[in-house]
Amino acid sequence: MSDDNNEMLTVGLAQISPVWLNREATLHKVAAWIEDAASQGCELVVFGESLVPGYPFWLDLTDGAKFDSPLQKEIFSRYLAQGVNIQGGDLDATCKLAAERNIAIYLGVAERAADRSGHSLYCSMVYISSQGVIESVHRKLMPTYEERLVWAIGDGHGLRTHRIGAFTAGGLNCWENWLPLARSALYAQGEDLHVAIWPGDSRNTSEITRFVALESRSFVVSVSGLMRHYDIPDDVPGSEAIKDAAGKILANGGSCLADPKGDWVLAPDTDRECLRVATIDHRLVRQERQNLDVAGHYSRPDVTRLTVNRKRQITAEFLDD
Numbered sequence: 001m002s003d004d005n006n007e008m009l010t011v012g013l014a015q016i017s018p019v020w021l022n023r024e025a026t027l028h029k030v031a032a033w034i035e036d037a038a039s040q041g042c043e044l045v046v047f048g049e050s051l052v053p054g055y056p057f058w059l060d061l062t063d064g065a066k067f068d069s070p071l072q073k074e075i076f077s078r079y080l081a082q083g084v085n086i087q088g089g090d091l092d093a094t095c096k097l098a099a100e101r102n103i104a105i106y107l108g109v110a111e112r113a114a115d116r117s118g119h120s121l122y123c124s125m126v127y128i129s130s131q132g133v134i135e136s137v138h139r140k141l142m143p144t145y146e147e148r149l150v151w152a153i154g155d156g157h158g159l160r161t162h163r164i165g166a167f168t169a170g171g172l173n174c175w176e177n178w179l180p181l182a183r184s185a186l187y188a189q190g191e192d193l194h195v196a197i198w199p200g201d202s203r204n205t206s207e208i209t210r211f212v213a214l215e216s217r218s219f220v221v222s223v224s225g226l227m228r229h230y231d232i233p234d235d236v237p238g239s240e241a242i243k244d245a246a247g248k249i250l251a252n253g254g255s256c257l258a259d260p261k262g263d264w265v266l267a268p269d270t271d272r273e274c275l276r277v278a279t280i281d282h283r284l285v286r287q288e289r290q291n292l293d294v295a296g297h298y299s300r301p302d303v304t305r306l307t308v309n310r311k312r313q314i315t316a317e318f319l320d321d
Helices: 023-039 070-081 092-101 145-149 174-178 180-187 202-216 239-245 282-288
Strands: 008-015 044-046 104-112 121-128 134-139 162-164 167-173 193-198 219-224 249-251 253-258 264-270 274-281
Touching (some): 008 023, 008 219, 008 253, 023 044, 023 092, 023 274, 092 104, 092 121, 104 167, 121 167, 134 167, 167 174, 167 180, 174 180, 174 193, 174 202, 202 219, 202 264, 253 274, 264 274, 274 282
Parallel strands (some): 008 044, 044 104, 167 193
Antiparallel strands (some): 104 121, 121 134, 162 167, 219 253, 253 264
């Protein structure tokens, strides 16, 4: 392989809808899109926020904040039951596929965390290496607005980067991409491929994707989910009320890719499921870092510096004989 080829990375942006609130069926769908990405030469494929088993769209459509509501309890119970138990092996088949197809994966899940009682959900971004190993699980630091009704607050354990070819990749969930210190924690680890995952709306991705690219002088991949009126299954509790309150499009996608100059490699794409593929060149990162490297030559750690707590937070520590 030539030196030029060693600088290149082929990335797939999988903008798809879930089989909403159905973990197993959504993971089967994810597997098909992983296969497609691998067949097109992708070395990394990225999926949207909380894609498995789906984003909690019902909250702002069915009075989600109503206290002690039987409907809200019933929907949450379904959501919790369909959450992803990583320690229980729910992603084992996905990991096996990653190894078989030699492809790395960023996947958004609603994690049913066994280390935090097993009855709370976290909006988690899972990185699976091309060897099929889960190398990080980043639990969203602060769920946004009504999301706090169903997702617990995460921690810094997953603020980690991963080597993929010539690139160092890291990522954040949705609006935490707006958090300067969270981004800085990744920049400090050499991140030059930033992965941002979203539930799906071009109004979120169209500006911040290029902003983060310019700030960090990195490639930035924003991948969104998609959700349409007809993606709401009839067997979901309150499905009729959700459909009645929803428009035709609940999440329109907007997946895109910007280069370190803030220019579009792939402009936002909306209203359809698609796998968008692009090959990026690490040399462009190095060229743009010549005049700005926010964690390197343009930083002043003697004046300002960041402390990051990456300890996984637990509620009890058991000391047995």
